[in-house]
Amino acid sequence: MPHASINAERLLARIHELGAIGRDDRGQLTRLAASDSEKLGRDLLVHWLKAVGLDVAVDRIGNIFGIWQSEENAEQLPLMLGSHVDTVINAGIYDGCYGVLAGLEVIETLKEQGVTPARPIVVAAFTNEEGVRYAPEMLGSLVHVGGLDIEAALATVGTDGTTLGSELTRIGYAGTVEPCALTPHAYVELHIEQGPVLEREATTIGAVENLQGISWQRVTIEGVANHAGTTPMAMRSDAGLAAARVGLFLRDHIARSNAPSVATIGTMRFEPDAINVIPSRAVFTVDLRDPDEERLQALENALDAQLRVIMAEEGVTVTVERLARFEPVTFDRAIVEMIEVSASARGFKSRRMTSGAGHDAQMIARIAPAAMIFVPSRDGISHNPREHTDPADLVAGANVLLDVVSRIAGG
Numbered sequence: 001m002p003h004a005s006i007n008a009e010r011l012l013a014r015i016h017e018l019g020a021i022g023r024d025d026r027g028q029l030t031r032l033a034a035s036d037s038e039k040l041g042r043d044l045l046v047h048w049l050k051a052v053g054l055d056v057a058v059d060r061i062g063n064i065f066g067i068w069q070s071e072e073n074a075e076q077l078p079l080m081l082g083s084h085v086d087t088v089i090n091a092g093i094y095d096g097c098y099g100v101l102a103g104l105e106v107i108e109t110l111k112e113q114g115v116t117p118a119r120p121i122v123v124a125a126f127t128n129e130e131g132v133r134y135a136p137e138m139l140g141s142l143v144h145v146g147g148l149d150i151e152a153a154l155a156t157v158g159t160d161g162t163t164l165g166s167e168l169t170r171i172g173y174a175g176t177v178e179p180c181a182l183t184p185h186a187y188v189e190l191h192i193e194q195g196p197v198l199e200r201e202a203t204t205i206g207a208v209e210n211l212q213g214i215s216w217q218r219v220t221i222e223g224v225a226n227h228a229g230t231t232p233m234a235m236r237s238d239a240g241l242a243a244a245r246v247g248l249f250l251r252d253h254i255a256r257s258n259a260p261s262v263a264t265i266g267t268m269r270f271e272p273d274a275i276n277v278i279p280s281r282a283v284f285t286v287d288l289r290d291p292d293e294e295r296l297q298a299l300e301n302a303l304d305a306q307l308r309v310i311m312a313e314e315g316v317t318v319t320v321e322r323l324a325r326f327e328p329v330t331f332d333r334a335i336v337e338m339i340e341v342s343a344s345a346r347g348f349k350s351r352r353m354t355s356g357a358g359h360d361a362q363m364i365a366r367i368a369p370a371a372m373i374f375v376p377s378r379d380g381i382s383h384n385p386r387e388h389t390d391p392a393d394l395v396a397g398a399n400v401l402l403d404v405v406s407r408i409a410g411g
């Protein structure tokens with residue numbers, strides 16, 4: 001039986017049009033959550049949702065929902081698709097947007113075919129998935145599942161001193177719908193892999209069965225500012241050196257433990273930040289991940305112990321603030337199997353895999369059966385303007401999504 005397929009040109013054109021929004025003078029794409037540039041991306045998405053005839057709802061944390069329902073299916077829980085349209089700094093065009101726009105494309109395709117689904121289908125764009133401006137990441141979907149109080153979420157202070165609530169109001173996306181109003185029957189998120197596995201194995205579709213745990217912390221080390229030329233090495237309280245030791249420790253510890261854990265120090269700031277002054281303060285973030293909860297806890301404990309050693313040996317004080325902590329998630333087996341069956345029916349090679357990145361699906365999995373579909377990322381690169389996926393793979397993933405949606409929502 002021939003398969004109906006999504007409109008490839010339309011999907012690819014929308015991905016590129018949204019990807020052109022939020023470019024700075026140097027052409028770099030940055031749409032941080034609730035910023036002016038993200039507002040423009042949101043506006044374009046809402047324009048498309050309305051053009052396709054969907055009802056648009058925005059909740060109090062700024063999550064955008066495009067809802068397709070009819071009188072016959074309005075009583076049923078919706079099938080939800082989606083991802084996010086915020087980006088990291090100097091981002092690629094596919095992370096997040098692909099899942100949202102493919103969700104929209106699937107709905108538009110089904111509408112064009114005259115399908116009346118057995119349940120509503122909703123495409124969601126969740127606020128602040130990336131967590132670059134406001135921590136924790138996946139904040140909008142976390143609020144959606146009741147994992148974070150709405151008032152606390154709105155009061156979150158960003159890296160630029162703004163609060164998320166005031167910024168959402170400023171850009172016109174502090175909606176009125178109470179979070180959690182839309183409990184899905186199931187959730188499926190299509191995303192680029194952002195890693196090298198599918199490409200290396202010449203496999204088109206990843207059926208994502210689990211997602212690793214994430215631990216985010218901000219570490220502040222206080223030393224003593226002093227003259228870089230006159231202070232003997234043994235007489236320093238060097239916050240910068242102490243911070244550097246943390247990064248080296250994490251790399252060596254993981255190598256010794258032979259675990260799949262990963263650790264990243266993605267931001268670091270020194271004070272006073274001068275070439276000839278010993279740093280009095282270092283503030284940096286630590287991102288730890290592992291698919292196994294016990295191993296992730298062991299890594300957190302090893303870091304704590306090492307910070308105490310560094311404090312004693314370097315004559316500095318250390319304080320740690322927890323920014324995010326999410327346990328590993330197992331996705332719904334039935335949906336994972338549907339993804340495999342759908343891929344194989346279209347002749348695509350698939351494999352099961354673990355997501356190394358955090359995604360809104362891991363939050364929604366708390367309240368509904370959820371799973372993810374991955375497509376290959378060239379050279380495994382993401383969070384980088386070189387992020388790229390072959391258009392044929394983008395289309396393949398969207399068609400698998402279409403088939404999974406048809407299986408779940410029927411018609």
Ligand code: GLV
Binds near residue numbers: 129130357358359
């Ligand atoms: C976001 O993409 C993350 O995995 O941190």
Ligand code: MN
Binds near residue numbers: 083084095096191359
């Ligand atoms: Mn993403």
Ligand code: MN
Binds near residue numbers: 088095383
């Ligand atoms: Mn991302």
Ligand code: MN
Binds near residue numbers: 130357
């Ligand atoms: Mn992510």
